[in-house]
Amino acid sequence: MGVHRIWHHGLVPTEGKRPLDALRSRLISRQRQHDDYTVTDLGSSDDGGSRRCDLEFAYGDGEGRYSVQVFLSLCYRAGEDRVTWLLAAACTRPWRSCHVAPAHRIGLEELGASGHDEIPIETPVLAMRGWSREECDHLADLLGEALVAPWRTSAVLVLAEPPTVPVSGWPGLVNVFDVDDRFRRTLNRNLPLGCAVPAGARLYAPPCDQLPDFVETASPVSGEALEGAITQLLQARGRTPLPEEWAGVASVRAWYAADPFVAPDRGPDAELTGKLGRAERELAEARRVITILRKKAKAHAEERDRHACEVKALRGRLEDVSATDVVCLREQLAQLQEEVDDCARAFEETEAERDELRRVNGLLAGRLARHHDADDEVAAAGRPPEEFPSFAELIAAATASLKHLAITADPAPAAILDHHPKAAAWRRKAWDALRTLDAYAGARTSSLDAGQDPGPELSDVLAFARTGQPGSLISANIIALAESDTVTTNERLRQARTFRVAPRTNPAGRDYFGAHIALERFKAPAPRLHFLDDTDRTGTVYVGYLGAHLPTSKTN
Template sequence: MFTTHHERNYLLPLVRKELDRWIAGPKGWDPGALRLNRWATIGDNVRALVLEHEGQDGSASVRVRIVEKKSDGQWVTQLTTHVPNARGRAAWAWIDIESPDPDGDNPRSRARRAGTPRFVAPILDVIDAWDGAARLTTRPVVIRGDEVDELYRALVDPDRRGVAFVAGNDDTLPFGPWVDLIAKLTQFTKGVASCYVLDGEATRLLNDRVGQAHAVLPGRLRTYRSQVQPDSDVDGLRHRVLSTERINDYSEHLRLARMLAAHAQLQALEQPLPTAVTRVHRMLERIADEILVNRLGDAGAKPAPPVSLAPPATAAEAQKSDRHPDEVTEQQSMLLDYLKIRLGLEILTVDRIDEIAEWVEIGGSSQEAQKDIAARLEQLQTELDETQTTHREVIRQLEDEQLENREAVKRLTRSEETVRVLRQQLASSGQADVAWTAQPAEEDVLRPDSFGELLRWLPKLKHVEFTGDPDPAADLDNNDILGAWASKTWDALLVLEDYATAKADGRWDRDVHGFLENTPDGCHEWPTRRHARDESEEVRNNRTYKRVRELPVPTSVHRNGKTFMGAHFKIAQFAMISPRMHYYDDTAQSGRIYVGYIGKHLPTGQTN
């Protein structure tokens, strides 16, 4: 979450007040244990650092970093607020939460979604928070006809970082319940996205401004990413639309809410922070590192003696006490004797005891500082590893996308040449009117623009049944911004439908791979290199890899309700995700094909 705020005098105290409430309330930690410019323990396995800095220009910065170690890994919550000195510049707050990485050994594991901290909503309810020209609120902002200019400015504002959810209306939808429904679907996006609900007039006026490619239709919810370009039809593909059918399906509401939250968080993570914010961040990180180093250096020096409320004992009194062991128990006397021997002391005075206590304090402080430095180094190493991994993945994804585009261009060129040749042949045979007027049916051209939509389309297929978990498929939408993977997966499903139909009609008697090699006329095609008859021997002989490919089928197919599905379609090549669709061909028995998995690449020796 990153938000700007124009009421400069209220931001710092308000944010800190709500943060302390959150620490003491839902979390049950001790806000009183927080120490300025020093790491402190505020709960079981919870460490926190508070930094305050006043710039020479009169600016003020505060950062609170909380590191919580839990059974599922380490959670880090960091809140940074900054008030610049210049009156014309807005104050800002930045909240960043790092959740543990998913279990890489489990192909079904999902990233742990960082929910909105409870201290965010009270802040958004009492201040005017902005993402560029877009408002950040806890409820959708209602836009009437005369307020469309405000929304249009928010959509095209280059400073907007987060997504803007916009719901359309045509005055036939009950407005109050419609607003409540949109609020429910966007409940997990508070602070990272803006949300607007239009009335009928506002919907018409906005669509006139942005054009058909960027329009939001009544009864639908559109996700506008940053940098909207109304004059570009191609840009409209970036801004996904949630259909009325899915919105009205109450069984999907929780799934949709999580999907919208994932889209909003991904957008927020992808966008770079403003340069001025990055400068403040680096400055605070440098101060935090200096604090750790200085603590370790201070621990090696002799600290000032502790302040005591009792009058100091004289050396004579101390020696007298040392000369009269009969005034203490025999055990205490033995311990004192051992202490003198261990430390090589002839006599034990108050001054020497104070010195020993100081040594103990120095040792404890040094160990604590070393632990904090080790934790900091571990954090920096983790960030470096993540950066290097991201860099490698970006390069690999770029190469994969270039290959995908190259293949798509080849297929498009081949299709265009095929159409040209067929038109020439039709024209030469006296059917020129057919050659230039024939168009495919609309249902043959339509493709789902998301995996959520694809799952709803599956009942259209008569011979193909999806038996798997829908969540891995839905998760692909987080990386399939334009819906290309969903479209290609639907093409693969149509191939299976045509294959099963051809076998039922007696037009085909071989397997799926043979069907792809010699596709009958009128059937959908798929490249053979994008299909695998079975998994490799390595996968089939590895118990772990084989088990995750034992996928659901009806008990009439297999009494255990599962069977190994080695055959699969390679939907796309995309780094470690590379979506796949696994299926079981049961056309010889039931006449059906069971798809048991749609999702990221299942584990192999290479992917692990």
Template sequence: MAAEGPLEATVTLFYQAVLRDGGQRLGPRLRRAFAAWARVEDDGSPLLEHSRGRTRATLADTEVCGRYALDVPTGAGRLRTTATWAAGRRPEKSWVLVTVEGDLSPTAEPVRAPGFMPAFLATGRATDGAVPVEAGAHLVGPEEVKDLTGRLANRSRAVPLIVLTVDRTDPAVAAACADHLAEALAGVASVVRLYDAKTQDELNAWLGPDLSVFGGGLRTYLPGVRPGEESYAMRHQPRGGNAIREHGTRALGVVVTGVVELSAHRQVPADVRQAEPRVARVLSGALDPADLHAAPPSPAAIAVPRPPKIPKQAAPQDPVPEPEAVEPEAAPEPPAPEPEPAFEEPTAPVAAEPAAPGLPAPDLPALPEDGRLAGAIAARLADHLDDAVLEALVDMARGGDSETTALIRTMSAHLQALTRAVETTGLLGRRGRGDELERLRREYGQLEMDYVELQEQERKAQDRIRWLEGRLAEHADPVYGVQDEDPEGPWNAECLMDVVQRARGQLRRLDLPDTLDTEVSRLDVTYPRQRRRWAARAWDALRALDAYAAARAEDRFTGGFYDWCSRPLPGGPHIIPTMVSMKESTSVAGNPKFYKARVFRVPAELDPSGRVYMPAHVKLQPVGSPAPRMHFLDDAGGATGKVWIGYLGDHLPNTRTN
């Protein structure tokens, strides 16, 4: 069975609300509602941590941003609710991001809006960026139909709008259902209840017969309502009045589940996506609050210079003291020389104990009880690690080099030696392994978000270079390539489903069937932190396949897709060749089970059987688990002149999976 990823293997995003709130005292209002729901006695301190059994709550904020979290057990797993806020450059740009993620058993109750959401929405006038998102159901009469149609038609609306009609036999049923929906979907939908039949008729006159709602039923209107122009009106799902009258609020479960799941796929606005990872740094004091909404730095701007190699130069100048310090005390314990390289740098500031690197054991009784020396060592080491890891990430974004690899290996060896030495002394004996693991998890998540941000900046820089080469080709030397169609830089997708939908609409030389959606959605929902990285790579790969297919079909290029990635036409989109594999291994191709898993549907014009083996694939993540793959069939030089995408999802079974 393949190993799971380090953190995200069992984490699923269940609920996500993105709100704009330009009212005063956004942080205190949100904190007050969250603390009351989490049953925390809030003293208003900048950082408040509260534990009750296995339930943990954290409230942390400043004048410009904050993050409140509640972590509760769910049988064998846990569920984490997080509310993050930040004051925008202008009041109307201030935002709140609420998420619920974790691990639930199949028999657990489905996730709904957190209980604090209605109370928070009642304190201000939140919107989704375009239309109001109220705390309860909004009652609409004939005089407000124009305002309702304006909300429905608003092209910037991001949340579904649920309209319930009046039930003439029992008006109380519609009211109860509206209140139930407003509470269960607080923050991710707007609920409207029509006052009477006249209001219903006026609204239906504007909607038209395909989009109308009547008979005590309801309809969920997704963003982008276009009366008279809908190619598939049933995407705005109706729910009949008979089912509601018979089952009451129980008939609304499918509506609630559908909207909550849809919220997890909602694209986070660019300014929220950029600022949200920085909130943790501001709260920890590592980032100035003024930089919360600063433009993303380029890799060169945040590169950390390598530390001077002074200790290595100083070591040969006094070779005598080190052997004298080590030999007498290291005799009883042979591994003693091993910690020497690890203690060489961290102990430099501890002037009062020059013999500590070679003599940890005799000095142990003199150490302070509170472990201040351990703290100093850990802090110094963390500084070095933070700088080195950030530098490594920058180098990785640029392509990597041998010096970076050597640095990482050296750091790893030093860290292991230092860890063994510190554990031997017992300096960290009182520190719980759970606390350390939690800290490492937080740092890992932060570094991963930093890495994604650097990747996005690199992609923008590469596209900008291609665009500039195109302008040069227009005015000077054509060897520089062609002009890019999008001079503003690459489009940044929030999830893989966004990529698939955009590719279907824009990339004419590709075919992406609806059968892709199941596996694509599973990756999006199950791995919320990694999906942005995969989405960027998938979009780059699809653009490269489309450009290759166009060049090949028009006889401007000869060779396969791997050749295109190795030697693309000037200015043409491409990916690094190591992401591309045009065949599977012998152990996969020769195994009927593995072979069958890579057979996908194609038109009869490609194969009379309607199914073809597709070994060629793009690696969205080279190794690990999950390691998404995109399998395709190259017919760019054939009858269709297209590339057919057969699969986009987690790694298909092979000899290393079950």
């Protein structure tokens, strides 16, 4: 009897305080509802900072023509927000694209699972025809990154024309995207020339299977050919070694190397007999202990009733004493709340005065640097900061007038802030921050172009503001040149801070913006302005985001 193997792995979002136990319970509960397969809990283990559990599933076609054995290993590491999984399956027949995928049979995709490349494992074809430009651009960007990722272990079929025979996905190994021509062109702009989607269909094989991509340009697209390509991919996966992160797991390696359809030989178990004798002796001893405990419980119940009467009397006395104290405490609480509100208003006024003094200090420093324009600078210092009715107009003005900045920020997050009561103050502070970045970029670029060492005062934006250089209009206390290690090392949080840049800065067209300026330090929505200093290479400071505080490990 031949054993035809296959594997795939990925991630599942966590739920609750014990996500591993919750996933195991949901898989076992689903089996009780469907009853067309069996599930065996092989137990769990702890390994340092991680917990692991293994489940085994078995099913057939009901007529004895074939049977399937499935091994599912789940691993959760403390502090992470997802559970990693590996599904290994063996069948007594060769896998074909028309067969039910094991991940679908046991309901793994119902848990919101995705592949190792974070593409959801779903059976239906994702239709992407008639989507808006913003939706197309966003998904094309994400899909383009996944298609060229060397760690992708699932295949992606992109259909630009409908095939002669409907083609569906194979959860865990093949995802199908049905796109229109506009999305196809948008996706191709995010892919290298050799990876472009033709006006037909393309099956992107996983790099680990070492298969060439299947390209179909005939019109109409041959559905039979696509089904054959998917079947070839499934057969190749049976020859692909397990991923390195799972190959070292003893339970996974042992199951994948053995023949799961061979029943193990079982003989008399002397050790089990000995354990049974010990269990009987322990049961007799436990019964004696229970008798003693029942007697003690009766005595404790009587003592508890006596204490309950005493507590009831004490509670009555406490209520009489606290009736007057509560009124006094409430009056004190109201007075303290008024003092807190007064302190908050005084703090906001002090911050506003500090920002204005910082702005005037920057203008006066500019006057000293440009003494021949003293009259114009004094007049400018006497004028209040420019007012903008909305963040959109502020961004437009900055784009037009601040030549050393490249503003690639999406205006939508900033527009949400316009409805906040403190929006006017945030716009003034954002305008001063943008002008400070522009002044820093101009001063540093001029020094580099002249072949001079910029010196410590121009080493970065923080040093520029801290030393009070000409054009510095904001406090150094609101500037941070990097995020915390928690954010920097978390891929999901890092991606939230990755924004567009010019190819000359990063050929990928995107880069990580860790540096930021706080327009409001503590109170939600705590707006932030994220920037990227590229003055050493292009003489430009990028502004990639202006809006509410981006997610952190505490807010999500």
